[in-house]
Amino acid sequence: MKKPAFTEKQIASARQYQSTPPPEVHEGKVEALVNELIGRVADKWTMLILDILAENGEQRFTRLGELVTGVSQKMLTQTLRHMEREGLVTRTVHPVVPPRVEYKLTPLGMSLGAAFCGVWIWAEKNLDKVEQARTTFDRRAAAAKRKAAAR
Amino acid sequence: MKKPAFTEKQIASARQYQSTPPPEVHEGKVEALVNELIGRVADKWTMLILDILAENGEQRFTRLGELVTGVSQKMLTQTLRHMEREGLVTRTVHPVVPPRVEYKLTPLGMSLGAAFCGVWIWAEKNLDKVEQARTTFDRRAAAAKRKAAAR
DNA sequence: TTCTATACTTACCTTTGAGAGAGTGACCTT
């Protein structure tokens, strides 16, 4: 998909250091960084806020809270701070009373939004397939359970 | 990006039901389903396993545990079950001793892998930009803190 | 008989996530 596959040897040497990341295996370092980045960025609220900002453009704090269904103030602030930290949004404070703060996607944020777009589309397109797979699985699991109980 | 924007009214009505999802707002229902699906699928281990399976093809349990850096047995089992449930992987048990179980992506799983590909690429490409944004942010935050302390 | 290999499962415990709700500061309106 993207990374060159590791050799058996590299994997073995990486395993040794599982608790503290291997310092001299360069591939592993980059991989770890990418994974960490993915971990930060692929979180629920980040994705939702990204989506809303991509669709609706610059927004104020409270308005954003209304648009992102189910988010609490705390999570909104927290996620926005994180996003600002990694350069996905800009935060503009207008020094007026009452305060007025506007959030806007940076080009970097927009490019991430575009990258996620594929996943949104996949989700919309395959919603029913997943739904069906789930019921099939659950039905089968229930049957297996009955069988196990009968033994 | 994908969904039609809500009207003020719909948002207001949705807000009322924040604890239990609104039953009669249809748009909200679909949106909720998509969001939930994204939530299940965009999780760290799912993405990593998906990636490994896409790159290396069918794998046995233990081997998978070696390839997915840092995963515990528990999380591996759990994530694989979830993925099987939503039809992303097939689990083939060979009735031999010692047991032999093989995991393989379904076409659905592969299509999700392809969809995530954009995000991986984004992460690789923008790793340094994010890194830089972070240090800039942290430096600025530290400066603001000093300033606040001086007051 | 004891050991080994494989793919789990289960129990326990610590860490993290996340909501609810109250408080804050500054200025403007009434």
Added chain:
DNA sequence: AAGGTCACTCTCTCAAAGGTAAGTATAGAA
């Protein structure tokens, strides 16, 4: 003088995520 607005911030609390380590079943090998 009291109340309202906005964007937080803080604390308290409960739930969920996730790690560790031990246990299980089975048959062939030593």
